[in-house]
Amino acid sequence: MSHPSVTSSAVSETLPVGTVLATQANFYQVQLDPEGNWPKPSLLCTRRTRLKKIGQQVMVGDRVTVEEPDWEGERGAIAEVLPRRTELDRPPVANADCVLLVFAIEEPSLDPLQLSRFLVKAESTQLEVELCLNKSDLVTDAERHQWRDRLQNWGYNPHFMSVLTGAGLEELQHHLRDRITILAGPSGVGKSSTINRLIPSANLRVARVSGKLGRGRHTTRHVELFELPSGGLLADTPGFNQPEFDCTPAELGQCFPEIRQRLDSDRCQFSDCLHREEPNCAVRGDWERYEHYLNFLEEAIARQEALLQLGDRESTLKVKTTRDGRRYYEPKLASKKYRRVSRRRQHQNLQDLCEEFDEL
Numbered sequence: 001m002s003h004p005s006v007t008s009s010a011v012s013e014t015l016p017v018g019t020v021l022a023t024q025a026n027f028y029q030v031q032l033d034p035e036g037n038w039p040k041p042s043l044l045c046t047r048r049t050r051l052k053k054i055g056q057q058v059m060v061g062d063r064v065t066v067e068e069p070d071w072e073g074e075r076g077a078i079a080e081v082l083p084r085r086t087e088l089d090r091p092p093v094a095n096a097d098c099v100l101l102v103f104a105i106e107e108p109s110l111d112p113l114q115l116s117r118f119l120v121k122a123e124s125t126q127l128e129v130e131l132c133l134n135k136s137d138l139v140t141d142a143e144r145h146q147w148r149d150r151l152q153n154w155g156y157n158p159h160f161m162s163v164l165t166g167a168g169l170e171e172l173q174h175h176l177r178d179r180i181t182i183l184a185g186p187s188g189v190g191k192s193s194t195i196n197r198l199i200p201s202a203n204l205r206v207a208r209v210s211g212k213l214g215r216g217r218h219t220t221r222h223v224e225l226f227e228l229p230s231g232g233l234l235a236d237t238p239g240f241n242q243p244e245f246d247c248t249p250a251e252l253g254q255c256f257p258e259i260r261q262r263l264d265s266d267r268c269q270f271s272d273c274l275h276r277e278e279p280n281c282a283v284r285g286d287w288e289r290y291e292h293y294l295n296f297l298e299e300a301i302a303r304q305e306a307l308l309q310l311g312d313r314e315s316t317l318k319v320k321t322t323r324d325g326r327r328y329y330e331p332k333l334a335s336k337k338y339r340r341v342s343r344r345r346q347h348q349n350l351q352d353l354c355e356e357f358d359e360l
Contacts, residue, residue, distance in 0.1 A: 061094035123255035155257025
């Protein structure tokens with residue numbers, strides 16, 4: 001896999017350089033660059049205290065230098081985090097190039113609204129977005145062509161594959177070469193199975209799809225990078241069914257390729273147009289995901305208004321879902337914690353009270 005060149009003047013040429021593949025507690029698994037011909041391919045590292053003092057977070061995907069390597073014990077300490085090309089908070093991954101969304105075309109059935117939500121969330125990262133549809137062996141050629149035509153109208157060229165039969169996996173692996181790719185999607189669509197087929201040494205735990213709910217159970221608990229045999233790194237992320245938007249109403253439109261295409265060929269009358277009822281809007285019209293956009297816009301507006309009203313961060317809000325699937329935000333109730341007074345404090349208070357009585 002090709003890595004960014006190290007340009008920091010503070011980095012010694014003798015220090016090993018590598019990529020953080022996994023983090024757990026205060027330990028970091030660092031894969032060293034093979035160009036250095038180091039005695040070990042990877043080291044389990046801690047973070048130097050000075051990095052902690054300056055608030056330097058170490059993320060999966062970070063390019064780091066390692067000092068005082070203990071080659072026999074396969075240990076070391078991260079001395080410096082090199083400048084990041086990209087940075088994501090959710091999931092916490094640095095230097096990613098692409099988001100690969102994996103959905104099942106059947107079992108569970110592909111839900112257009114859920115797919116649209118994931119696509120918008122992926123687009124909000126400003127990374128390249130790719131779409132992969134698993135379990136394609138469960139549908140006919142005609143159904144695959146219908147979905148391809150439909151999704152191309154959305155602005156995406158889906159990649160069809162089957163983890164069960166292996167169809168499309170070789171092409172997918174070639175497509176992921178020499179990049180850091182974030183694998184995402186709802187639970188039960190075959191993300192862990194995909195990694196197991198692409199990288200047999202990963203041996204991730206796989207869960208079946210729930211018969212009652214028609215969706216999968218979470219099997220991934222943390223973010224970790226896996227090395228592809230053909231080169232490149234793949235980040236497996238915890239599965240979730242309803243990703244939350246953190247973009248503003250004004251930013252939401254740029255997360256739809258259909259809107260970007262329409263604004264490239266025409267302009268709205270107002271620069272702050274939200275593409276609802278504004279006159280001379282170039283976006284409003286008869287295209288499939290326009291209703292999705294309006295629904296997501298309501299969520300974004302509600303979230304922004306709640307944040308402005310509270311004057312606090314998003315952590316003070318909780319998400320509620322109505323019966324028809326719409327989501328809104330409401331403030332979390334502040335729970336007051338009551339602590340039992342220690343016996344020492346009780347004894348001290350009793351002594352103070354007795355002294356007051358003696359003085360009377």
